[in-house]
Amino acid sequence: MMGFSFRANSRLVQALAVSALALSIAGCGTSVERMDTAEVKDLSGAWNDTDSRLVSEEMIQDVLSRDWLPEFTRKHNKKPAVIVGEVLNLSHEHVNVNTFTADMERALINSGKVQFVASKGERGEVREERKDQDIHAAEATRKPMGQERGADYMLKGTINTIIDTSGSSQVRYYQVDLTFISLADNVKVWVGQKKIKKLVKRGNLRY
Amino acid sequence: MRAKLIFPLATLALLCSGCASYSDSFSVIESDMAAQRFGAALETLERQRHPQRDRLLYLLNKAMLERMNGDYAASNRTFEAAKTRMEELRGLSLREQGQSLFINDATRSYAGEEFEQVLVHLYMALNYLQLGERIDARVEALQVDERLREITQRLPENRYTEDALARYLTGMIYEELDERSDAMIAYRKAYEAYRRYGQNYSVAVPESLKHDLLRLSQQMGLTEEMRQYKKDFRIERWMSADELAEQGELIFLLHNGLAPIRREHAVTVPDPASGHIVRIAVPHYETRPTPVTGARVVAGGAGAQAELAEDINAIAVKDLEAKMPAITARALARAVLKAQMAKAARENARQQNQNNAGAAVAAMAVEIAGLVTERADTRSWLTLPARIHLARLPLPPGTYTVKVDLLGDDGQIVSTQEYANMVIRRGAKTYLSPHWIPSTVTPPRRSR
16 A cells, blocks of 8 residues: 555556657668559558559550540551640649650550650650761761651640648649640640549647 | 655756757857858757757757758758658657756757747758749648748747748749749738738738739739739839849848857846745847848849848747746746755755754755756757848849848948859749858857
């Protein structure tokens, strides 16, 4: 009986100290787990690989099923050449737009219906190489200048977001608009759109 | 029993030695910064061990030093990590709340004051602008809006809920991207915020903002609004949007001095009822004075005076003032709790056998532990400047050597800096935002 209150307090202090010590030790060790790239894993609610994949899947399916493609092929008797222009990120996040434009480029080329020409950034390096060939390459293998294929269409687009927050809940709305603009006459031949909406609930408590 | 007690006490002592004086541990880095040795300051920062709870501060200071060092891309990577950390620390931790009640406030994870959280976006935007990545700067502008909206929802109106300079900068970002209506909204919000700055921190509305409001309202055909501004500002002549579009613009931001530093203010008094000692420790701000009060920017025969655009000194002091009641309440609750524990230990010792010295010693140890762990939370983002001055200088396109005179109180030149090869492009803004840290920033510590 005697000393009960003190012992209780001592336990309390001890428990506190031990928990504090445990805390400073916790957090060691790395673990890596391989995931399927198609697996959906949302961590923060921000733009992630799943969003990028959903956008490219939707866009590719749409762009290949529309009339502009067979129309162009019929009229000009060749495949349209497309160049990737700028996809403007007007969203709240630092979104990497290259992932889905690259996805689209790959799917369109592999479909065999569209050709892509090198974009502004890529061209520089190719031209450099051609210049180099002009001096160093054998006549038979030399590629002449001024023979580049000009693009018929430019792929441009925007990503927009609307974010609505109240307390610990947040609605994140993304809209990706992509369009093919004819370089000959500025006509938009195709407009693709993908909307993504997420409800993010943040915990009010943490460890 | 003795052995049982020594262990927790030792742990407590260890815990508090780690958190005792965050602000004191910074003096080495500070002297490196003052000598413009930002690389060395970064090395020192990396060498200093920091507990997980201070990780955000480490990231903020690192990002700022990288920025001062001119490595804007690295700075933004670190700032991004800091943002993620702030996001992780959003929720309330019952464990840390408990610790802060038993030990002290500095045992909690540092999540950043509201103004520090907003300034992260401001500095990231400036980094992106200096890298010429205007679209990424725009992302930060949107995040400023998002962050301020969240703070406005949470805090009462008399607190820091708007950041005038952050709003002003977002306006400039939108205007350069030709998003006029967004720019107009941002300039209006900046104007509103500066009017409140006038009351709270005695920062006036910058003249350049007045010109921006007039120019943009005229360009957008908001005639009524333009007339009102003309009347309010008493400005008759300004550079029109068409005239400005023919020119480029130099945006100069001077990050002057260093933000105030938190020190501990502790009161140790005997409790008249029990005759035992009670200690209460709370933080207070100590300003780090800077002799520079303004700047003059000269390029190619044109010149502009930099105006005070943000007084982080005043914002920090006001912010702590507003939080003081809660901090004091927690300190008092802690004092009561610690006194209770000490009392229980004493009662125990008294009830024990008179010649059991161990119990008496243990009782004393509990009391001492309660006293030494009572430390104020002196953590804050110490690499922030004390003030930010702003100048806008329209210039014909070309390459310039920009001369900056840093001016003291009575207009005398404290220091002159030159920045060569500044390229001004038509219709675009070129950003120049150096940091200036005086060689003796921290006043000698007063003995407590």
